[in-house]
Amino acid sequence: MSTQTEPIQPTGVGDDLMVVARIPFRTRARIWVLTRFIPPIFMFIFAIGLLELISVTEVLPAIVTPSPLTVLETMGRQATTSFLWENMWVTLQEGLLGFLIGSAIGISLGVGVGVSTFIARAVYPFVVLIQSMPRVALAPVFVALLGFGQSAKVLTAVAICFFPPLINTIVGLRNFDSDALLLMRSLRASRWQVFRKLLLPGALPMIFGGLKTAMTFAILGAIVGELTAATEGIGSLIDIAAFQLRMDAVYGYILWMSIVSLGIFGFMDWVDKRVVFWRDDARKTRLTDQE
Amino acid sequence: MRREPERGVAGDVVEVRNVSKRFRKGDREFLALEGVDLRIREGEFVSLVGPSGCGKSTLLRMIGGLTPTTTGQVSVEGHVVDETHRDVALMFQAPTLFPWRTVLDNVLLPLEIDHRPTKDDVAKARALVSLVGLDEFVEHHPRELSGGMQQRVALSRVLVNDPRIMLLDEPFGALDEFTREALNVELADIVGRGKRTVVLVTHSVPEAVFLADRVVAMGTNPGRILGEIQVPFHRPREASLVRSSEFQDLTLEVRKLLGLE
Numbered sequence: 001m002s003t004q005t006e007p008i009q010p011t012g013v014g015d016d017l018m019v020v021a022r023i024p025f026r027t028r029a030r031i032w033v034l035t036r037f038i039p040p041i042f043m044f045i046f047a048i049g050l051l052e053l054i055s056v057t058e059v060l061p062a063i064v065t066p067s068p069l070t071v072l073e074t075m076g077r078q079a080t081t082s083f084l085w086e087n088m089w090v091t092l093q094e095g096l097l098g099f100l101i102g103s104a105i106g107i108s109l110g111v112g113v114g115v116s117t118f119i120a121r122a123v124y125p126f127v128v129l130i131q132s133m134p135r136v137a138l139a140p141v142f143v144a145l146l147g148f149g150q151s152a153k154v155l156t157a158v159a160i161c162f163f164p165p166l167i168n169t170i171v172g173l174r175n176f177d178s179d180a181l182l183l184m185r186s187l188r189a190s191r192w193q194v195f196r197k198l199l200l201p202g203a204l205p206m207i208f209g210g211l212k213t214a215m216t217f218a219i220l221g222a223i224v225g226e227l228t229a230a231t232e233g234i235g236s237l238i239d240i241a242a243f244q245l246r247m248d249a250v251y252g253y254i255l256w257m258s259i260v261s262l263g264i265f266g267f268m269d270w271v272d273k274r275v276v277f278w279r280d281d282a283r284k285t286r287l288t289d290q291e
Numbered sequence: 292m293r294r295e296p297e298r299g300v301a302g303d304v305v306e307v308r309n310v311s312k313r314f315r316k317g318d319r320e321f322l323a324l325e326g327v328d329l330r331i332r333e334g335e336f337v338s339l340v341g342p343s344g345c346g347k348s349t350l351l352r353m354i355g356g357l358t359p360t361t362t363g364q365v366s367v368e369g370h371v372v373d374e375t376h377r378d379v380a381l382m383f384q385a386p387t388l389f390p391w392r393t394v395l396d397n398v399l400l401p402l403e404i405d406h407r408p409t410k411d412d413v414a415k416a417r418a419l420v421s422l423v424g425l426d427e428f429v430e431h432h433p434r435e436l437s438g439g440m441q442q443r444v445a446l447s448r449v450l451v452n453d454p455r456i457m458l459l460d461e462p463f464g465a466l467d468e469f470t471r472e473a474l475n476v477e478l479a480d481i482v483g484r485g486k487r488t489v490v491l492v493t494h495s496v497p498e499a500v501f502l503a504d505r506v507v508a509m510g511t512n513p514g515r516i517l518g519e520i521q522v523p524f525h526r527p528r529e530a531s532l533v534r535s536s537e538f539q540d541l542t543l544e545v546r547k548l549l550g551l552e
Contacts, residue, residue, distance in 0.1 A: 204391075
């Protein structure tokens with residue numbers, strides 16, 4: 001057993017392995033870095049160059065294809081205004097609130113479906129119905145229902161984002177190890193204990209996956225709601241700028257929103273890696289016994 | 292579990308009487324077990340050995356109250372088994388550890404199901420983890436352990452409840468030859484000390500003989516008991532036992548019972 005726990009010896013310069021390996025480890029590491037980062041950088045430069053080219057040659061109307069440099073300039077100007085950040089905050093509020101409510105609904109319904117056949121039978125047909133519904137199109141309905149304020153946007157976000165946590169909770173709760181259930185049964189665990197100690201933790205990786213998607217959807221929902229009818233929020237800024245044919249401003253708002261969203265998703269990822277630290281564990285190989 | 296007056300020979304912890312089990316697969320019915328009679332004495336180590344489909348795992352689960360019998364009766368400690376009961380602890384081929392729990396918390400699970408673990412419980416779990424040689428890993432998570440180490444944790448978890456009967460379903464079947472042998476020696480040692488009743492299911496004849504006081508050979512179509520052989524070697528048993536001619540002779544006899552020779 002001691003052989004299993006011994007740390008792997010670090011290979012340094014002058015190590016015998018260095019002589020054996022045809023390509024030294026350091027060079028290999030360098031090659032890895034190059035092959036990892038060169039392609040996306042190349043793609044980025046290519047895309048920006050293409051946009052610049054389209055803008056300079058004016059193959060498309062200049063008004064809809066501002067040069068990337070102009071957009072960058074506009075973004076710099078936008079960032080210095082409190083205007084951008086105040087409206088961004090409005091959108092984030094709607095998105096985050098929608099995310100919280102939507103996830104709560106999704107997870108609770110998912111748990112209900114996962115543990116109770118009755119709830120599963122009652123809810124499932126509607127789940128399928130709602131899934132196939134173009135929920136984005138509900139935004140005008142919510143505006144009609146709740147007016148031009150933030151609540152209609154929150155509701156749009158809820159409607160769009162509750163689904164991934166719901167379906168992932170259902171799938172996650174069903175994805176248990178049958179031997180683990182047998183073990184719990186042999187220990188005479190109650191239904192609650194089976195849920196609390198086996199099914200729920202087992203479902204967490206899936207649930208968190210659903211939450212990450214829900215976050216994207218919630219912000220999307222808030223912006224769709226604002227595009228429908230709003231006086232504040234990033235969506236309304238985009239709407240106004242587009243109406244004025246200020247495409248550089250439109251792209252600027254979109255990019256700023258993307259950057260902030262990226263930060264939020266990064267945070268979600270960070271939380272995810274800490275809460276469900278066992279996510280990437282290799283599935284144990286199980287030999288199936290026919291009995 | 293229903294209370295019933297003691298029956299059978301005194302000292303029999305497990306009594307399987309004329310048990311059969313039918314499974315239905317679609318329209319076809321198939322007989323997993325037929326006419327099985329088995330008595331296991333207190334403190335006895337019994338190996339059930341046989342090919343896939345001989346119903347040995349089914350029989351094991353019946354003793355644990357996890358699978359109902361179609362006909363016949365299983366009694367444990369004089370009581371008819373008709374649901375899961377606290378006298379047994381189960382161990383599977385896969386370690387079946389919970390990846391979100393530390394080694395210690397995995398071992399504590401059976402106690403936790405029963406009551407809020409006390410300081411004594413934690414001390415006991417720690418002692419069991421060190422019994423299987425994993426002191427330094429108490430606070431680690433299963434993913435940081437090799438397959439053999441994970442199965443050691445599973446072994447500690449089986450022992451933590453002080454079960455009257457240990458039911459081991461090919462516990463080391465998924466491990467490599469070396470780890471498997473090392474763990475078998477350890478298991479023989481641990482079991483020998485505790486005077487526990489153990490039922491082991493295995494595909495491996497040498498494993499069955501090395502560990503058991505009695506080897507029960509089982510066959511297929513329908514799943515049934517072909518015969519049994521007493522293993523006279525006293526404990527503790529050393530790894531070198533498998534090289535002795537007596538051991539070789541005994542495995543040969545079991546192989547004959549199984550129709551392999």
